[in-house]
Amino acid sequence: MGDAMIASFQLRTISSELPWGETHKLKASQYFVPQVEGPLKLPEVLCIAVKHDSVPDSSKGITFGSHQNCGVVLPKHDSISKFHFSLTFDDQDRLIIRDHSINGTEVKYGEQGAGLRSKRQWILNDPKLPSEFRPGVISFDVSVRLMMSAEELYKKVVDRFRSSCEEKEGVADYMLRMGVNPTVVERDPDDADIWLHWEVAEGTSASITRCWNTENGLEKVVKTRHNDCDQRRWSQQVNFMRTLQHHHHVINIQRFSNTSEGSPTQIEMDYLSRGSLDDPKDPSPVSKNPSQFSQQEARSILAQCLSVLVEMHTQTPPICHQDIKPSNILIEHRTSSSICVKLAGFSESNTEGERDMRGRDALYACPNHWAGICDPSLDIWLLGHTILALLDKDLQNLYCTNKTKFWDVAFRSEDSLVEFLLSRMIHQTAGLRSTATECLERLQELQLEERHGPIVLCGCSDEIDLTHKVRVRR
Incomplete structure (x- = not known):
């Protein structure tokens, strides 16, 4: 565990007025492991690494500034505060920089993020960030280059570090609490979010x-x-x-x-981080492959999307989505027992006029499109094929390659939901497709007939029973 490294830094001066001295290296070595020996001269850098036994010097974490009690003492300069910024972890175990100065700190992610900010914080190792935005460059007349390492002991080290912070009360804490953190040269940091x-x-x-x-x-x-x-x-x-x-x-x-x-x-x-139906991020309740959806998930997704279509198609005039497909159905929430989706991709929506076929995925192409017809039945067809693809991708692909064989195989299916899709939604003749309201009513009836219980429109905290939204015919 002695070699467990959380992060390594390169501190280098970018101004000839700020030479590193031996005192800075020695002070930093109390908390980090120097990787460059001897007096430092430009353009050399001071390399330090956060180890498992690195101890924060204050409740703020490891402090950086010109004060002699900082964990890392920076060269004295008019624009550098006594306690300029600190390095610590947030409540999600992400490494962060917090600014405590008047003049502010600048953190750049690649070519973005320029601009001084005062009394703000920056996340340095969020896994959601693309690789081109890491490492960050932190500058305040000194730049710090951060390189995170992947360690299995990361969580233990973070917990130990944060526990040490809670036990610390140092000079930095007192001065920052009292608001005593002066600099000679004052700048005007921006207050806007980055x-x-x-x-x-x-x-x-x-x-x-x-x-x-x-x-x-x-x-x-x-x-x-x-x-x-x-x-x-x-x-x-x-x-x-x-x-x-x-x-x-x-x-x-x-x-x-x-x-x-x-x-x-x-x-x-x-932004929904859990992906879409064609690229889900959460585990499937029925398979190790996230792209596999259970029968009940497919029914819930169908009901939720139909509820949106009911709202759209009952407007005056009706609104047609016209581009329903897996990539336009986003996942907000998915567990072993529930799923909640959001319909997106309204750029092709219309109320009337011909359908523009540019960009149309042939997998979900509808006969209405080629005839230039735009009406609500178009959405019913597209949603039906989208759900069919969740249940049986091979059957869905067969529609594109051999329509005669598709209908032959599909009509022999004993899956009640596939039968529902074929009879109500996926019909060559637009006039024979059910409306969104009719589909939703029949889906609920089917659910109750098979004793699965009512379908829930929302798989999140504010769950709504489908029976509250649709009148079920008896």
Whole structure:
């Protein structure tokens, strides 16, 4: 355990006015293991490593600053506070930097994150961050380069470190509590949150960017319209999402931003880290493969999506989603006993007009599309095939390669849910498909007939019995 390393740092001066001295190396070695011996001269660096037995010098963790009682003493400089920042762990065991200075600290993640912030914190090793945003560079006239190591003992080391912090009361704690932490040169740190951005998808009308907050690890997705996009369709999409915002199984909109000519250019939405139906992250209750869904999960997903379609199709005029597929059904919650999903991907939604076939996945192509018909039955077909793919991928793939054989095999299925999909949703003739309301009612009847109990619309804390939403015919 003596060699267990949590993180290694490279501290280097970036100003000739801030040379490292022997005292700095000796002081740091009380808490870290120096990897470079002898007096340091530019452009050399002081390498130190956080070990399993590294002891914090205060309740704030390991402090960095010009005061002689800091865990790591930095060169004296007008812009460096006596206790400038500290290194510790948050309540989720993530390594963090906390600034205690007046002038602020800058933490850069790759090319992003520039700008001084005072009295803020930065997460350094969140597993949700893409590799290109690690290591961080922390600067305040000195840069610190961080490299995390993967250690099985990480949790034990973190617990020991945090326990030591609780037992410490040092000079830094007293001065920070009393608000005594001066510098000679005062700057004006920015107070805005720092969000890191990386593009995850590019569409014909908008780009999708995932954003991560450096201070608290919160995430969101921002959809930004292209300047040359169809303004009418974009405004229509915004209006549809506003109309459906109250529905629990529609992706949550945090806000519409950057309004231009009466219409927002950005839609900020929740980021759901558990993936989508075509790329689930949580374990399956029936298999080691997360992509395997149980019969009850498929029924719950179907019911939840149908409840959204009921809301959409009963608007005046009806709203048609037109792009229902596994990648547009996001997972909010999944356990061995329940699942909760959110419908997203409203960029193709419309109330009337011909269906634009660009980008259409042939796996879920509907005869309505080729005829240029846009009506609610289109969504019923698409959702039916999406659920069929969860139950039997081979059968779904057969639809694309050999439709005659598909219908022959499908109609011989003894699965009651497959029979339901074929008779109610996946029908070549649009007029013979059931409405969303009829499908939801019949699904509940089927559930009760088979004595599975009522389907729950939401698999989260605010569960809603399907019978509260739909009148069941007896």
